[in-house]
Amino acid sequence: MDDVKIYQHLADCGIKPSVQRIAIMRYLMEHRTHPSADEIYSELVNKIPTLSKTTVYNTLKLLAEQNAALMLTIDERNAHFDGDTTPHAHFLCKQCGTVYDIPAHEVLTCAKPCVPGEFHTDSVDLYFRGRCPKCNCEN
Amino acid sequence: MDDVKIYQHLADCGIKPSVQRIAIMRYLMEHRTHPSADEIYSELVNKIPTLSKTTVYNTLKLLAEQNAALMLTIDERNAHFDGDTTPHAHFLCKQCGTVYDIPAHEVLTCAKPCVPGEFHTDSVDLYFRGRCPKCNCEN
DNA sequence: AACAAGGTTGTAATCATTACAAATATGGAC
DNA sequence: GTCCATATTTGTAATGATTACAACCTTGTT
Numbered sequence: 474m475d476d477v478k479i480y481q482h483l484a485d486c487g488i489k490p491s492v493q494r495i496a497i498m499r500y501l502m503e504h505r506t507h508p509s510a511d512e513i514y515s516e517l518v519n520k521i522p523t524l525s526k527t528t529v530y531n532t533l534k535l536l537a538e539q540n541a542a543l544m545l546t547i548d549e550r551n552a553h554f555d556g557d558t559t560p561h562a563h564f565l566c567k568q569c570g571t572v573y574d575i576p577a578h579e580v581l582t583c584a585k586p587c588v589p590g591e592f593h594t595d596s597v598d599l600y601f602r603g604r605c606p607k608c609n610c611e612n
Numbered sequence: 613m614d615d616v617k618i619y620q621h622l623a624d625c626g627i628k629p630s631v632q633r634i635a636i637m638r639y640l641m642e643h644r645t646h647p648s649a650d651e652i653y654s655e656l657v658n659k660i661p662t663l664s665k666t667t668v669y670n671t672l673k674l675l676a677e678q679n680a681a682l683m684l685t686i687d688e689r690n691a692h693f694d695g696d697t698t699p700h701a702h703f704l705c706k707q708c709g710t711v712y713d714i715p716a717h718e719v720l721t722c723a724k725p726c727v728p729g730e731f732h733t734d735s736v737d738l739y740f741r742g743r744c745p746k747c748n749c750e751n
Numbered sequence: 752a753a754c755a756a757g758g759t760t761g762t763a764a765t766c767a768t769t770a771c772a773a774a775t776a777t778g779g780a781c
Numbered sequence: 782g783t784c785c786a787t788a789t790t791t792g793t794a795a796t797g798a799t800t801a802c803a804a805c806c807t808t809g810t811t
Contacts (some may be wrong), residue, residue: 491758491807527758530799546739548734549768551798598739600685604732611800614759630776630789650767664791669768688799 474503486541496521498533501556502541507563507572509551547600548549562599568608575601613642625680635660636671640681640695646702646711648690686711686739701738707747714740 479499483490496517500508508516514529533554536542543555547565553572555563562575618638622629635656639647647655653668672693674683682694686704692711694702701714 489757493759507796523760527761527800528759531759544688546688547737549683549685549691552688593743598686598737598741600737600739602737628777628788632790648767663789666769666792667790670790 475500478502480580482541484535486536486539488535488539489542493521493524493528494532494535496524497529498536498541498556501536501554505555505557505574507545507553507555510555511551513554543598545572545598545600547598547602564601564605566605566608567602568604571605571607573605582596613638617641625675625678627674627678627680631675632660632663632667633671635663636668637675637680637695640675640693644694644696644713645683646692646694648692650690652693682737684711684737684739686737686741699738701740703740703744705742705744705747706741710744710746712744714738 476495479495479502482502483494483498488494489521497513500517502543506512510526510529510533511609512527513533514524518524518531533542533544533552537544538553540558543558543567545553545563547553547563548570564573564575566573574608615634618634618641619629621641622637622697627633636652639652639656645651649665649668649672652663652672656668657663672681672691676683676693679697681696684692684694684702686692686702687709692749696713703707703712703714704710705712
């Protein structure tokens with residue numbers, strides 16, 4: 474993926490770039506697998522041997538705060554992260570742990586007005602849990 | 613709240629009653645505050661001095677598995693529990709941490725069909741995050 | 752080059768949750 | 782009621798994700 478695109482995305486979200494931030498943002502944009510902080514660290518430490526896990530956590534928190542990425546709490550075990558900030562839902566397979574994207578534009582756009590007006594909503598998350606097609610067939 | 617009602621609810625969900633299970637289920641039914649495991653423990657240990665935190669965790673997991681209660685992962689810090697299993701959404705105030713109920717029957721009933729058929733959906737959670745009316749006014 | 756501000760690193764906590772094994776309670780057979 | 786098998790509870794000790802913190806490194810500026 475083009476570096477410029479990543480720079481631009483970070484800039485758009487008011488985030489100053491750094492080698493680590495770009496690497497992490499790039500990873501999220503190129504991998505649509507909803508990785509955990511640990512997975513991101515394990516992958517990137519190969520390319521940036523000095524990378525620290527604290528940096529990964531700090532950066533992911535920053536990205537989420539600035540809406541450059543989503544932090545998903547669908548999995549009680551650990552947070553997952555998503556580089557796609559456009560409205561969509563998620564499905565967690567309780568068997569294999571995979572988090573799937575679920576297109577649900579219409580649901581989310583109709584969901585916002587359901588919150589009484591005095592609540593100031595920053596984010597709407599729609600989470601589905603169950604068994605994915607793969608695990609449904611296996612057993 | 614009538615003991616019979618709680619017994620019945622547990623029985624309906626295939627859960628054998630015990631002093632601890634009834635106390636925890638009762639607490640969830642009488643307190644609509646979406647308590648954490650720790651809050652439940654702290655309250656109930658006054659009435660059941662021998663209560664163990666492990667029992668609270670075990671019981672809450674059992675209740676959630678049997679659909680006698682909901683485990684909410686809206687808060688990244690810890691799980692919250694809800695004795696109301698009828699379809700509704702939740703709102704987490706990022707400032708004060710309160711979890712509010714949001715009536716959203718229509719959203720949820722329309723949400724299920726959005727998941728492609730091969731996914732077997734056990735639960736649908738709709739989570740809103742932001743500032744509640746109280747915190748909105750204060751600052 | 753010197754400096755200040757911000758970013759990164761590694762280690763050591765924190766804290767929610769779980770594993771586990773011993774102790775206790777429950778319900779049925781006799 | 783007693784005995785036994787089974788399920789439940791308890792307390793302590795792990796686990797494991799996340800954060801606190803202080804030292805170190807980078808970067809841009811004068």
